[in-house]
Amino acid sequence: MPQLNGGGGGAGDELGAKDELISFKDEGEQEEKSVGSTAARTDLDEVKSSLVNESENHGCSSSSDSETDRQPQNRPDLESSDKHRDHFAEALRRQQPDGGLFRAPSYPAGYPFLVLPELAGPYLSSGALSPTARTYLQMKWPLLDVPSTAALKDARLPSPGPLSNKIPVVQHPHHMHPLTPLITYSNEHFSPGTSPAHLSPEILDSKTGIPRTAHPSELSPYYPLSPGAVGQIPHPLSWLVPQQGQPMYSIPAGGFRHPYQTLAMNASMSSLVSSRFSPHVVPHPAHGLQHTGIPHPAIVSPSIKQEPGTESAGTSPVVQPKSPGPLKKEEEKKPHIKKPLNAFMLYMKEMRAKVVAECTLKESAAINQILGRKWHSLSREEQAKYYELARKERQLHSQLYPGWSARDNYGKRKKRKRDNKQADSTLRDNILSQSKKPCIPYLPPEKTCDSPSSSHGSMLDSPATPSTALASPAAPAATHSEQAQPLSLTTKPTHCSLPVKTSGFSTSGPSSSPASSQPGVSLPISSPGTQTTPHISRPISFTSLPPSVLSFPASFQKAAIHSHHAILQSQPLSLVTKSAE
């Protein structure tokens, strides 16, 4: 179980967790200094405790302090994995002689990565894993597994993934730990069965029913893997190395000098790799690439998303056939390497199923609105987890595709209605001043749609979440930003009480306030404990400076800080889009 002391001084994670820790600490210190009260800390402790208890209460006996103590019984069928596990552990020990193997990562409130045990239950047993989670489930274990045919089978099984993605998954909200999204990452491997994975040597794949080698729980995919350690363990992706000699995916040229080298990433990154692995992907055997055949979920078959003739001329991470065949062919052979998911996207993937389950909404646009609000309602810690996850994903992505640039994907999508947007942009002032499409009143959901049931704000009246206590009183700016709400403009009423701005919210906005000349800034609806400071549409991710931000390059921090200030002056809006139409 993660330690409550915020990572015990921050030793530990090599991959940014440390900086996260620092950042958190900094924030905490800042708060303490400014507030000078222990209230925030108390709240934080409560949160921590609740998180701890929550995870412990799931009763998987796994919440014990040292997961290392939970040595799974040696079983013949685990011999192989055990062996590798030993290597793994040994390597890790070497990396962290202080025994920080399972040190709680920087997140004070129980970084979910380590809350493995909890996971097993509610989600898998009911088959209620979110699509994403299922994907993770499918792919992650194999990543850490000794290359096994079973694992390979898992991956190659005819696409349960895509199918399941279409299936509305019902999760149990009550069991939904706030950290569930991430928990599922690390837990999907637990079979829906009776016992935790670490107790059962063989796990039936939840979808395929194919027995798989269980992973010792201490082999959390999120344990940091140092480059040195990596060399001693099987390639996390080796399961995908085509045993029949065919790589499933091509690898960007220069992506791997050594098949394992680039995988000098921690296991969490491996999970990231697996997380987005898409069965859609088709083999690209003919790229003259190494046979590592490392698939990344970001790689998508050209056939999936590719617009003929829109291939960017940018640097492609994929080696093109030396023979300059028809350009089209080359383009077709280029796998589409997707952008790494950002924090919100990761969050969205995890939470979508839950929102869908709780709401009658079906439209993704509406759900995304809810998710957007939920995102803002997340505490810093919670968001930080996703920022960290996203950061790792980007890191992994950059390692997998060193030459890849976001630019490469430019133009691969059908161009959106830029005209409209531009028109919106130009019409913004008019729209704002003339205002405004009548807003649909936000009706408090009978059953919480998980979107903050406030009329306008997640943080505003979300029940005094710890985050609120944590984040704010001390830092006016932060408080302000955290209370800021996205100006989601929903034109359709929905059953699920979409987070539509109340009329008051929208009408009280720019035109009637000093901020009238500031698109995107509007006055908040007064509500208990809310401020009367102007509301900003999309500030939080930047302005609240998620702890992870502090682990970003200084330039980014500067940018974030800058944005934080700048956002008070002007805020771009997507809000007008609908209105303009």
Added chain:
DNA sequence: GCTCCTTTGAAGCTT
């Protein structure tokens, strides 16, 4: 069958 919608964040591009 394709595109849009809708969200936030990251990165690239433009001014």
Added chain:
DNA sequence: AAGCTTCAAAGGAGC
């Protein structure tokens, strides 16, 4: 440097 644009996921809606 600041602002804008594009893309990432998702899936129903609309054309």
